[in-house]
Amino acid sequence: MTKLDMTPGAQIPRTDVGPQTAVTQLLSSAAYRDTEVEAIAALEGVKLKEGKFFKLFRPSTGEAFTRAVLDRTLGKGRLPLVPSFGTDTRMVVEHCLAAQELRDARDRELMVVTMLTGVLFLPGTLIWLAVFYGRAYFKKTSPGREGFYSTALVLLAVGLAALLALRPPVAGPFGLYFRVMTLAPVIGWFVAKRICLRFTIELRERWGGLVAGSAMAATVPKAVPRDDLDKKAAELRASLERLTVEQETNVQHYAGAKGLLGAGLRWGDWQVVEELRPAEGQVDFRAFHPWDLARSITTRLGTLSQSEVAGGGMPHVSVQQWLVVDIPEGADEIGRPSGPDMDNYRMRDFALQAIANRQTLGTDSRHRTSAQLVLHKGQLVSTVLIGVTVMNNTLRVSVSGHALGPLHGLFGAKPKPKELKVPKTGKFWEERTVILPLVNNDDVVRQALRAPFHKFPTLLSWLGGGVSLPEPFSLRGAWADRTWTSRFKSDDVLFSATPVVNAVMAATVEFLAEHDVNVDRFNSRIGILRSEMQGSRPFKADNYDAG
Incomplete structure (x- = not known):
């Protein structure tokens, strides 16, 4: 079992994350966002769960994203995670923890204000809450007359506050209480707004810095x-280390038309199938195992970063041995093998070798050699899988290409001033832009109400709701856009597959020749395959038209 590193170091900036920097930062920026929660609920697979008092206790995008990601990655008894290729998952989770810590500091200050000016003067607080609840209700049910109803409610509350301040219903100490009962929440609102504005500015600075590409730890x-x-702290540290180890698993899952989970859809497939015959002048060829050929292919793929032409090497090629498990397309969770064949989250080399050499016809687990490139700072993950199978004396070498496209555009949105277009005075046919406050009255009330419950996330979710993430969950693969909407990313997927296929076929012919196999027919097949790749185009390889 892999020993977890329990030494301090979670505060040390980890900025050297290789070619996946951009995607990691964009995903991390979602933890600091203050937009409405409906924005993230519009993402594919994300479901918005409204709480009992959603209008008053609703979370923001950052609050909902942070809570959902932390529960899914660090929660007790959680389901296994799909690897997030091209992403430093731990760094994203650490940013979620940092955002949560920042909001907890804000909520601690707001809680004091809420208790002193809200709870102690609860009757007056309820009057103002009724006003805000009514404004939210009319905004949803009667948007055309929302301004009229809101003004009427505010004037009614102001009139009642003035009446109680000037003519309290009782005298003495209780009379003084009635005088300030509706004024104290207003003072609390003013103080709370200052607190909310200060923390909102800091959250937005982190959001903007990450989207802009600054190395913010x-x-x-x-x-x-x-x-x-x-x-x-020790348990949290161990959970973060365990998350890192889990992301390095070599057990992957193929979910039908969804493709390889975490690596995207299969867009291309090339195969060379031919009978094994002894070379001319040989009675028989030298026996070999499929793993022997897979290892020879792996060695050849390791040379892709080299080229006789200056600058011609392929960057960041990662070659690994994987176990690929077939699961139903509609499966909502993944599983991993257990037992002596596994070393924590990774299958041991001898077990992978045994599966590669075993006849896998009729099984749901296959060995594959993977060559993966992370390009465009993580916005493109190109994966090529190589399989070697032998049935009777027929050798099949299959190569399939998978592509994971850029993140959804929502994650690249920068913080912008809150604006509203209104008709010009005297020129109603023209519009002017009004800059709104970063924190409006409704948001002050929302944050002040949520603050006393920040230590009870389950209760807060019941009151305000939250979001659920798509399953099986991969932080990177959950919200990837189509690769083919970008010209250069599309070209890079197509171009990067060709050298891999060439290396696989060259290694295959060389290996077979060394084992006294007749390679003439293999060379003919490979020549045809290379001709086909001259005009290679992506297609939906996993959508079969079976009639």
Whole structure:
């Protein structure tokens, strides 16, 4: 079993994350966003769950995203995660923890204000809450007359506050209480707005910095144990380490038309199938195992980063041995093998070798050699799978291409001033842009109401709701757009597959010749295949028209 590193270090900036920097930062920026939660609920596979009092306690995009990601990646008893190729998943989770810590600091200040000016003067607070609830209700049911109803409600509340302040119903100490009962929540609102504005500016600075590409590290002091008795910090640290180990698994899942989970749809497929015959002058060819050929192909793929032409090497080629498990297209979770064949989340080499040499006809687990490139700073993941199978004396070498496209455009949105277009005075046929406050009255009330419950996330979710993530969940693959909408990314997918196929076929012919196999017919097949690749085009390889 892999030993987890429990030494402090979660606060150390980890900026050297290879070619996947951009996607990691874009995903991390979602944790700091203050937009309406409906924005993230529009993403594919994300479902919005409205709480009991959604209008008053609703979460923002950042709050909902942070809570959902932390529950899914660090929660107890969680389901296995699909690897996020081209992404530093741990860094995204650390940013979620940092955003949560920042909001907790805000909520602690807001909670004091809420308790002193809200709970102590609860009757007056309820009057103002009724006004805000009514405004939210009319905004949804009667948007055309929302302004009229809102003004009427506010004037009614102001009139009642003035009446109680000037003519309290009782005298004495209770009379003084009635005088300030409706004024104290207003003072609390003013103080709370200052607090909310200060933290909103800091959250937006982090959001904008990550989208702009600055190397902003997440500090997670909760993951650094202060002493040997700090069990919570030790558990969080271990969970983060476990998350990193899980993302390096070599057990992948193929879900029908969804393709290879985490690596995208299969867009191309090339195969060379031919009977094994002894070379001319040989009685028989030298026996070999499929794993021997797979290992020879792996060695040849390792030379893709080299070229006799200056600058001709392929960058960042990762070659690995995978176990690919077939699961139903509609499966909502994945599983991994267990037992002595597994070393934590990885299958041991001898077990992979045994599967590669075994006749897999009729099984749901296959060995594949993968060559993967992470390009465009993580916005494109091109994966090529190579399979070697032998049935009777027929050798089949199959190569399939998979592509994972760029992130959804929502994650690339920068923080913008809140604006509203209104008709010009005297020129109603023209419009002017009005800059709105970063934090409006409704948001102050929302944050102040949520603050006392920040230590009880389950109760807060019941009150305000949240979002559920698509399953099986891959932080990178869940929200990938189509690759083929970008010209250069499309070209890079097509171009990167050709050298891999050439290397696989060259390694195959060389290996067979060394084992006294007649390679003439293989060379003919490979020549035809290379001719076909001259005009290679993507297609939906996993959508079969079976009539």
